[in-house]
Amino acid sequence: MTTSRADLPLLVDRSAGPPLALQLTAQLRDAVTTGVLLAGDKLPSTRDLATTLEVSRTVVTTAYAQLFAEGWLEGRHGSGTYVADVVPALPRLPDAAPSPAPDLSSALAAFSTSPPAPAARPAARDSGSASNFIELVTGVPWAAGIDPAMWRRAWRHAGTQAPSFFPDPFGLPELRAELAHYLRRSRGLAVTPEHVLVTRGVANGLSAIAAALVQPGDRVGVEEPGYEGAREVLRRAGAQIVACRVDGAGVVPEELPGDLKLLYVTPAHQYPLGGRLPVHRRQALTAWARSTGAVIVEDDYDGEFRYDVAPLPALYSMDPEVVVYLGTASKMLTPVFGVGWLAASPDLVRLLAERRREVSERVPEPAQHALLAMLTSGDLERHVRRMRLEYGRRRAALMTLPELRGDSAGLHVVLELRRPAAEFVDAAAERGVGLSDVDRFFLGPPTLNAVVLGYGATPLTQVRRAAAALLPLLPT
């Protein structure tokens, strides 16, 4: 149960000084920056605070409205006013238009009776306090955007399901059937339940494939630059990792070696550069796999989030015999949910399930039931539609920056730079914005000078502030 901070040390001085609302605004802002108020703390209602301070309610509403507009506070439908989970990086703008209406980000953050955990705080930078820092992290979705009612419905359903006698190594049959249905309607994959294996996510699916198909020393291709997590999973399976060049559109099929056992790719939204692999390259890729005997692993980690572009056919649907498709709820919902899926030939699915049985590996059944409930009720797809709009707004806020790429899908964009990226990262940090140098996605020497800006976990107000802070650092 959240109690509001009615005991806040606030004072108003009627005898002199600035107007009462300004005094209150300044004191509340100070309380946040000095840590007296923490992310998620509930503020007293305007009525209660007005009574305590013996001021008119308009004084308090004006102060709250200003702090909302600056991003220090957020509102949750029907449950009051809270300290925002990320505090703004920039000094407040004196002329910011006060608006008591919180943006959708804030409104959706209503989570039962307890506030969400504050967003991960960045490590303190040399310059300035960590609490004022906006971290544009990549790969993390906005878990606070999950509608609490939908979440409760799903887990209530899961709680009513009696546990099975023993874990099914394929995953719950009803979930496999529903996932097949989902993949058919959302991705155009011609699959039946026999093609589907329930996993704990992309990393888990990839690790199962590697355990079944890759022998120590086998040469396995990964995108360069690419997803470090996938590289590491394959390396731990004993594979010899081969970096395969990626350009603005994705992997370059003509340059692929002929001796790869497996190739891991992200054709819908290349991670991290954001290319969408064109159809002719997709055809060239599957032809390459057929001629060399390699297996292609298609990671469709964030394919749900597409903006202003039509979907391209999944690689899997172009040649299901040479492609294994990996999907996950990690970006749609949250990585802590820990459920994903894989589509492959029924033979491979049986082999993977058998291997899983041998090592007693399983996907927790309650989470499978919860996913099933979200799929059958339509809640999951409604959630994705809502999030697409929300992420679209954040992306639009970043589009004010020049030289962006990879912006047609996903939860991040790439900003190409003329000056050294490391220097830009430092300059951005000095202005209160945390970014990733694209370097870390390279296995070999980096060939691109760029930074990655993730907006999945950062509320719209903060994304706007970050964009405003970065703009002066870029050439006009």
Ligand SMILES: Cc1ncc(COP(=O)(O)O)c(C=O)c1O
């Ligand atoms: C390209 C890519 N694939 C997959 C994942 C994670 O998927 P999962 O949580 O299902 O393992 C990430 C997470 O950042 C990612 O960037």
